[in-house]
């Protein structure tokens with residue numbers, strides 16, 4: 001399979017703090033890759049460097065063979081590479097449909113087309129029937145689904161998910177896993193940042209582990225679970 005996304009030797013600093021240290025990852029088309037690591041490991045920073053929200057101070061990002069390092073997020077999104085936000089960013093006073101429509105309008109400027117893209121995304125994440133509800137009145141689980149629908153409405157080929165299972169109960173997590181399986185079957189490549197292991201271990205073929213801004217391991221889930229550097233990173237410091 002072809003490589004769809006590559007980050008090469010990406011480094012990022014915030015003032016004197018190095019958040020990413022020479023991180024390289026390669027993602028193949030239609031893959032599901034998990035990105036894990038303790039708090040502050042650099043996961044969100046890496047997603048932001050890939051999707052243009054930050055410009056890495058060193059290193060390069062390639063999407064479908066084109067260099068996208070430092071391009072604006074909306075440009076990168078239009079090319080089919082987008083992310084959800086760890087902190088929910090829906091417009092609380094707008095309806096579910098209008099929130100999703102904002103994403104869809106990036107893809108299509110025709111209103112009827114954007115509406116049908118939106119309805120499809122809403123259906124896919126299980127929010128059908130809640131189109132007219134105000135986003136701020138949704139349950140936390142439904143707000144996560146809305147965040148996913150907004151990203152799907154931009155019609156990405158590669159979707160980066162930042163902790164969308166946070167705060168969900170086990171039943172909600174398995175519902176979400178099913179949705180992710182389904183959208184992956186339809187052709188999307190997924191990179192999933194998650195602390196909730198049940199949300200990624202069953203679906204990711206490959207796990208990448210960050211710790212202190214460095215990539216410390218990469219491999220299939222069964223291997224990662226037994227990896228000593230990974231166990232050390234999570235439990236070794238207490």
Ligand SMILES: Nc1ncnc2c1ncn2[C@@H]1O[C@H](COP(=O)(O)OP(=O)(O)OP(=O)(O)O)[C@@H](O)[C@H]1O
Nearest residue numbers: 014017019037038039040041042043044045046086
């Ligand atoms: N905008 C910023 N300004 C300054 N420091 C930042 C900024 N964003 C992240 N950092 C720092 O960079 C490091 C990596 O943060 P990042 O948010 O990428 O970690 P993470 O792996 O996503 O953690 P978490 O699991 O808590 O979400 C941390 O030390 C964090 O405090």
Ligand SMILES: [Mg+2]
Nearest residue numbers: 043044045086
């Ligand atoms: Mg984060």
